[in-house]
Amino acid sequence: GDSVTQMEGPVTLSEEAFLTINCTYTATGYPSLFWYVQYPGEGLQLLLKATKADDKGSNKGFEATYRKETTSFHLEKGSVQVSDSAVYFCALSDNTGFQKLVFGTGTRLLVSP
């Protein structure tokens, strides 16, 4: 079945460092790909998305490119801030009638001043 694998955390960085969180997926067909962020005590909220191969999603300085050839959707940010500390989830949605939305295990990011 469809699945998402993302790097384990926590990822610990200093402010202004470069961030990469790896995400790879397994899916039949052509899924849509998402990154969600969860702040402490809250539900998940969409960070960015890409719906077809070679699309780049971007938001708040974060970027991810849908790479069909490597089945990857890595999250990057050039300069992290303390306020970016959160848990990041990679997810995919099959685009068939089932519309399952499947998440990875999450990666905790800790940014220190």
Added chain:
Amino acid sequence: NAGVTQTPKFRVLKTGQSMTLLCAQDMNHEYMYWYRQDPGMGLRLIHYSVGEGTTAKGEVPDGYNVSRLKKQNFLLGLESAAPSQTSVYFCASRRGTGGEAFFGQGTRLTVV
């Protein structure tokens, strides 16, 4: 605009008790989902629905039942709670293919 609302927010149950978690959305979304979140496990899909009157099993459906009698509501039931069902439960809804999922604030359930 309320978005996705889950009730209750917290609950403590004794083993063997039953309860229903309610998820309500006011965005006219077709698709609704129930997840549980456990440390180190991420979000695991329990059940989902692709429209009013339809439900389907996710990754971890055992011990749970669901109903979608009205488009805006998706109910998750625990018939006989077990300590293994202690978790944070999230409901989500979305419009359709490629669409953003909107999440509720979660329900923290403890089974003792």
